[in-house]
Amino acid sequence: MRNTGKTILSYFGSLIITGIQLFSTQTAYAQHCKFFEISYKDSLIASNEKNILFNNIKIKNPSQKTMRLGITIKIPKGWKLLSKDELLTGKEVISNFTPGMVKNIPLNLLKQPKTAASWDSVLIDIRVLDVVHSHPYAYHLRAEADPKFSAQYITEDMELAARPEVVPLSFRIKNTGNIEDVYTIQWQNQYLGLNEKQQLKLYPGEDTVYTYSLKIPPALWQEFRHENIALCINGSNHNSYTHVYRLRKPRHIIKETRSAYPSLPITIEGGLINQSNALNYYGAIRGDIHLANNDNLNFYYKSKQFGNEVYGIQQNMYLINYQHASWKFSVGMIQSLQRFFLSNGRGFSITHTLNDHTEISIAAILKDPNFYYTSNNYTANARYKIGGFNISQILSTNFDDVNHLNGYVLSNSVQLVNTKEMNFSVQAGTGIQEKTHNVPGVNKMSAGLTGGYKFMYKLGDWNVNSNIEYYDRNFPGINNGMMMQMHQITREFKKKFAGIFYSSSALNTRYYTDTLYNTDILKYNTQRYGLNTGFRDKRNSLMLNTGVMNEDGIGSESELNKMGFLDINYSFQSGKATNILLTSQNAFKNNVGVDKENVLITSTMASINIGWPGVMFSYTRRPIFSYENHEQKISSYDETMAGGPFIKYNLFRGKLNGLLKYQFSKSVYDEVVRTSIIGSINYTNDKIGTSLQISGNMPTNKAVTSGQLPVSEGKFLTVSLIKQLNIPIITHRLFYDMKLILFNDLNNNNKKDDNEEALSDMPININNTELLKTNKHGIAKYENIPKGTYALELSTIQDKGLVPANGLMQSVYVGDNKPIYVPYKKGRSLKGNVTVIRDSFSRTVFTADEIKIIVTDSAGRNYSTVTNQDGNFTFSLPAGIYTVSLNPDAFEGSDFIPVKMAFNIDLYKHEEEQVSFTIKQKTRKVRFLEQK
Numbered sequence: 046m047r048n049t050g051k052t053i054l055s056y057f058g059s060l061i062i063t064g065i066q067l068f069s070t071q072t073a074y075a076q077h078c079k080f081f082e083i084s085y086k087d088s089l090i091a092s093n094e095k096n097i098l099f100n101n102i103k104i105k106n107p108s109q110k111t112m113r114l115g116i117t118i119k120i121p122k123g124w125k126l127l128s129k130d131e132l133l134t135g136k137e138v139i140s141n142f143t144p145g146m147v148k149n150i151p152l153n154l155l156k157q158p159k160t161a162a163s164w165d166s167v168l169i170d171i172r173v174l175d176v177v178h179s180h181p182y183a184y185h186l187r188a189e190a191d192p193k194f195s196a197q198y199i200t201e202d203m204e205l206a207a208r209p210e211v212v213p214l215s216f217r218i219k220n221t222g223n224i225e226d227v228y229t230i231q232w233q234n235q236y237l238g239l240n241e242k243q244q245l246k247l248y249p250g251e252d253t254v255y256t257y258s259l260k261i262p263p264a265l266w267q268e269f270r271h272e273n274i275a276l277c278i279n280g281s282n283h284n285s286y287t288h289v290y291r292l293r294k295p296r297h298i299i300k301e302t303r304s305a306y307p308s309l310p311i312t313i314e315g316g317l318i319n320q321s322n323a324l325n326y327y328g329a330i331r332g333d334i335h336l337a338n339n340d341n342l343n344f345y346y347k348s349k350q351f352g353n354e355v356y357g358i359q360q361n362m363y364l365i366n367y368q369h370a371s372w373k374f375s376v377g378m379i380q381s382l383q384r385f386f387l388s389n390g391r392g393f394s395i396t397h398t399l400n401d402h403t404e405i406s407i408a409a410i411l412k413d414p415n416f417y418y419t420s421n422n423y424t425a426n427a428r429y430k431i432g433g434f435n436i437s438q439i440l441s442t443n444f445d446d447v448n449h450l451n452g453y454v455l456s457n458s459v460q461l462v463n464t465k466e467m468n469f470s471v472q473a474g475t476g477i478q479e480k481t482h483n484v485p486g487v488n489k490m491s492a493g494l495t496g497g498y499k500f501m502y503k504l505g506d507w508n509v510n511s512n513i514e515y516y517d518r519n520f521p522g523i524n525n526g527m528m529m530q531m532h533q534i535t536r537e538f539k540k541k542f543a544g545i546f547y548s549s550s551a552l553n554t555r556y557y558t559d560t561l562y563n564t565d566i567l568k569y570n571t572q573r574y575g576l577n578t579g580f581r582d583k584r585n586s587l588m589l590n591t592g593v594m595n596e597d598g599i600g601s602e603s604e605l606n607k608m609g610f611l612d613i614n615y616s617f618q619s620g621k622a623t624n625i626l627l628t629s630q631n632a633f634k635n636n637v638g639v640d641k642e643n644v645l646i647t648s649t650m651a652s653i654n655i656g657w658p659g660v661m662f663s664y665t666r667r668p669i670f671s672y673e674n675h676e677q678k679i680s681s682y683d684e685t686m687a688g689g690p691f692i693k694y695n696l697f698r699g700k701l702n703g704l705l706k707y708q709f710s711k712s713v714y715d716e717v718v719r720t721s722i723i724g725s726i727n728y729t730n731d732k733i734g735t736s737l738q739i740s741g742n743m744p745t746n747k748a749v750t751s752g753q754l755p756v757s758e759g760k761f762l763t764v765s766l767i768k769q770l771n772i773p774i775i776t777h778r779l780f781y782d783m784k785l786i787l788f789n790d791l792n793n794n795n796k797k798d799d800n801e802e803a804l805s806d807m808p809i810n811i812n813n814t815e816l817l818k819t820n821k822h823g824i825a826k827y828e829n830i831p832k833g834t835y836a837l838e839l840s841t842i843q844d845k846g847l848v849p850a851n852g853l854m855q856s857v858y859v860g861d862n863k864p865i866y867v868p869y870k871k872g873r874s875l876k877g878n879v880t881v882i883r884d885s886f887s888r889t890v891f892t893a894d895e896i897k898i899i900v901t902d903s904a905g906r907n908y909s910t911v912t913n914q915d916g917n918f919t920f921s922l923p924a925g926i927y928t929v930s931l932n933p934d935a936f937e938g939s940d941f942i943p944v945k946m947a948f949n950i951d952l953y954k955h956e957e958e959q960v961s962f963t964i965k966q967k968t969r970k971v972r973f974l975e976q977k
Contacts, residue, residue: 098186164185164186205294232276313768345363377393384524420444422442438458476494476520496515593608624654629647734771785809785819786864789868846874850870899929
């Protein structure tokens, strides 16, 4: 057995050694019948930093006789030979090897730019002439992968006079690397709702012209002015290219704002509520008024409901805010940090902000005779910073004359550490409760304390969170006797995480009461501890919590403590249309009640949405306990199932959206099945400032409740209409109009006379953003713009030889509505021609027409044209220094090369200049081969 084991080890060892010899850069060695020996290095890789591969082929005659060898060495494509040796011609060379002779053949290869990143072979063939034996060898080499690409846009900025069927956006892309690559091409524009991705595959050295057909919806064309279409190309190895295509729609008139006057934005709202054939209605109004740079006033008012049957407590709601510099004054529905049961609104507050770290505020909330709560509350809050500590202090007083109870609370919070790695704050306070009515045996005054902290720490992949909030039983207000805490430690493993946690919540105050049974069963005291784990990626998110939980409240009337629990939260998102959600909370316990039953409590909700359609389902299950002979027993289970299919729709680019759902529900408690159709419609039109919201429920069966719980099964419908009103304040003009008049100024008086021609269809670029075009009267308007200086970029008129009299770049000031005249005059002339000289032996067609000519002024502005069929071209230009050139991209890789690519001309000194370009074709070389 030992010998067998050694044999197996020896066999695997031989395989490993053989693999290393074949695929590593170690020496390869061969011996054939002792005729000769050959060695070299194998599996060589040329990196992107080191392009030369060095190798040495060593051939030895180990015998005692002279032998003749025919040696052939062939180099693969993509590699350049740097060594010089007669054996490296690719043809067989006969060599005599004397006894013991060793011949070294240096073989150094240079990687070419287009060498593919794939394995290739240097072929070595050695033929023993005397015995007619031929022995093939090869060593392998490759270039390291070098993914690269180049891209260049073709489509220039585009002017869209009329809505095109498609807008072609083109670019040229070339794979300049040495591997096959896939490129992700992304187009983006927010206004057009464009966020589209495509993929393109190119082989090394391959190039192509890619054109994207952009469609502009008719609904967006009317308001279309100028948009930037962003292009981003991503290849492997983080290579990228970006470009912005600018599209502009020229207009005779452009309005920057709807009105030249400041407006008072007022929103009015009206609504109807139909429930069980009882019709109610309400109204609302809100506004936001900008009074000055540091003065703003906004307000909101909503009426109570009016109608046949009004449900619940109804009251008018309102809020007025006035902001002046660092002061803010509010009246109406005041929201404050509540320590007591307070009325819904009816108060005021004043806030003064000294700087980013210091703020002081006071607030008062007064009792409403129509509301539940009967106290007046006054609160002061201060926020400031001392050194590196952020401090917050709250003093709250509460006076309840009905219940004869007053409360005074002072609480403090200090943030001790606030860094990226750690956040730590502590809180502490005290409170006094005073009884204003004598009750025998009860102290009139009692004091309580509060304290706690919040801690967060992150170290690498570890996260620690710990919070405690404590109020003793003598602390006044709604937090009386509350104790809440949460502690958690988690560690992240890239996309996964795992941790442990502990949380508890103990309440002493009755927040809610079950009015049917008048019990505290809605007051929960819970304790949970256990493990959590999960993972996240671009589409999926999963979180699992498991452990032990204790529960008072409902659970206090049963044996459902120390239950095991498992919570599952999962979500899947694919694009904007597809999502899956699952939320399931489960608790379980064995041997419950006199019958020792196994109990499972669950609350599960799931929904699937694929585009428009979807389906939702929910299920809850909880035991109902009874007593027999003072012993607890599970009498039944309260189970509810609900769900159904639905359709979410989103039309007209989000203007119309809503939900239509078929709802099915069944409660085991009362054995009633209910079905209904639920729907909502939301319509928003920002152009007219109007939105409409409709929602309702229509029962589809006549279910009758068995009577235990008050469940409403009637139909209802709500409708609300919101309208935005912009009321102009005509006493103060805020914006003005720029009216431009372009004309041929024949008498050079800078005024348009009756006999002077208006220049129509002339483009005017304003601030390099807006594009105007003159009408038949030579007029273009940019209306409702702020006072200020605007930059105009004008154009020449080549067919008439006209140029702007005051230059192509002009600045105008707009401070009123007076027209601005823009005179044109006869320009200076540039003429030229292009001559093409072809090789007499060439059959390539290359003519002098349609060749692009570029003129660049001293400011870097470009003008371009193309030659006519005779190779001639003309420009009409303002006085200046110019460079006239051909387009160098047109001759890249071509046999036709310009003798001179550019000329400099001076149209200050001369009224007219002329240039001539000559393009010659490279002469072909004829090589005469020696006759052997």
